[in-house]
Amino acid sequence: MNIDLLIKNEVVNALNSLYSAEFESKNVQIQMTRKEFEGDWTVVVFPFLKISKSGPEQTANALGEYLVENVKEVLNYNVVKGFLNLVISDAYWLAVLEEAFSQANYGFNDSVETSPVSMVEYSSPNTNKPLHLGHIRNNLLGFSISEILKANGNKVVKTNIVNDRGIHICKSMYAWQLDGKNETPENSGKKGDHLVGEYYVKFDKLYKKEVAELMAGGLTKEEAEAKAPSMQGTREMLLKWEANDKEVRELWQMMNNWVYAGFDVTYKNLGVDFDKIYYESDTYTIGRDEVLRGLSEGLFTRHDDNSVWANLEADGLDQKILLRSDGTSVYMTQDIGTAKLRYQDYPINQMVYVVGNEQNYHFKVLSILLDKLGFEWGKDLYHFSYGMVELPQGKMKSREGTVVDADDLVEGMIDVARQTSEELGKLDEYSDSEKKEIHRMIALGALKYFILKVDPKKTMMFNPEESIDFNGNTGPFIQYTYARIQSVLRKAQESGLTWDKMDADLQMNHKELELIKRISSFPEIVKESGRNYSPAIVANYCYELVKEYNQFYHEFTILNETDLARKTFRLNLSATASKVIRNGMALLGIECPERM
């Protein structure tokens, strides 16, 4: 049994025996003892004062006596204010370390047939422009939370809904047709998504120019926007698309394929993937039927102009349109349809949407609507809402050209990783392709860690220069420590040392004990991270562990230790620490190179 559960149960027994009082073990508050105090686990005794009818110190002392007397793992105790610090035996901690060392996937649970199924939707790009920094946060969070849910024993289906149709897609199609001169990714050497993105920008420029000219001719802004030839052409194109016009559909297909090829490269570079991709062009009509059903059941109302609305004022929200007066779907309607389809395709227990916090309202409404429509999973959908990414010079605005392109960013990071690595010259004996792979791992480690270490729900500041700093609380610092441990382990192995057996009588010193305690809390960290949907918890844990290890590393020699039992123990400790670091980083989608 875990020591924390054991302590909780024994505290309940103690309360029963000392004061003949019932107390629920889950309400016993315990925590790891702070470093500045003596002890390993701390019981908070304030909640027991009503039961004991005495002061905190008295109560704590009575409990301490009982625990030392009756629990063999508890060696000793001390009381500071209302906190009862328990000293746990070295034998217990040694057993913990041995168990952690022997388990290949320490802290992970394998999913089985009966595991709950979580579907995680993330990325969800538009096919009219390349991915940018905001998408990177989305992709990294989506991938990482999927891994964390898996580690907590869930079966996970990673999904992506591609927004591949609509007026905004037609804009880049229109501009390409008008002025594209048959430019393709092949004949221009441009990445497909970037190429299409350029035409989207060209459209915007053309449109603005036309509007300005029309306004100079005396039209109001609204009139000008409606009459601009480019906008009219785009509208026409959308109508043709919906009417299945062969030429428009072929153009659409061709340009979207360029974009998909480009996205595939970006996803591969980021190391994210999907189990199932949905395309909006396939699903956008499904929600309509559900809305019409809701209408016939009296859940929604039809206005005089034929549009269909949901009245959510009883839920404290507004009126929400579900079908336009021309009968076509809006965003909300499509999401209803997509959700229905997904539940038909998979036995989903929980749906997780990784979508920015600017859509908090949307998902609140979606949840209520699905619930009203009779889907029991509606109210349980989880909107994994994350904050925006801001830059030192302010917000990213695509129109002002202040976006950070995902591909450019990754490439730039790799470049800096290469420069730094070459200055240090530790990889000189490796081949170019090996070096390249390691530089890639470091660059992505830096980027991913920088983004994932921040609480997802907070708006974060991304400073490109600072993210490439490889000191302090950064991915490369953690990767470096891992690589250094591997080096020590390699050297030990070369000299014929094995470290799978430890001496049971070993007396642990303070630094060794701290490190074991840190390692042993990994499974609980993974659970907490899953409960709170926060990869940041795992990220910060990895950093704490690495700091702890570095202090240990500098205080003691490992290979030059003359006492064989101590050497074996420290190698064991190092090997286990590196295993936990690697597993923790894997939950963030970060690889740890064996050397760097």
Added chain:
RNA sequence: GGUCCUGUAGCUUAAUGGAUAGAGCACCUGACUACGGAUCAGGAGGUUGGGGGUUCGAGUCUCUCCAGGAUCACCA
């Protein structure tokens, strides 16, 4: 204006209602015969936006004010 989110050192940030608010960057002082120094030890830097409330105990819960952001489309 309604609703929701955020406010912690100069900057980037951490803290299941628990002990003296913890790190990193930058700044200052030390340690390189190092098993990988991309390191380690130490210093300085805080009225957790302001004020009230609940509690044995509040950065955390609550009320209010201030500041910033998001959202309230027949856009997605």
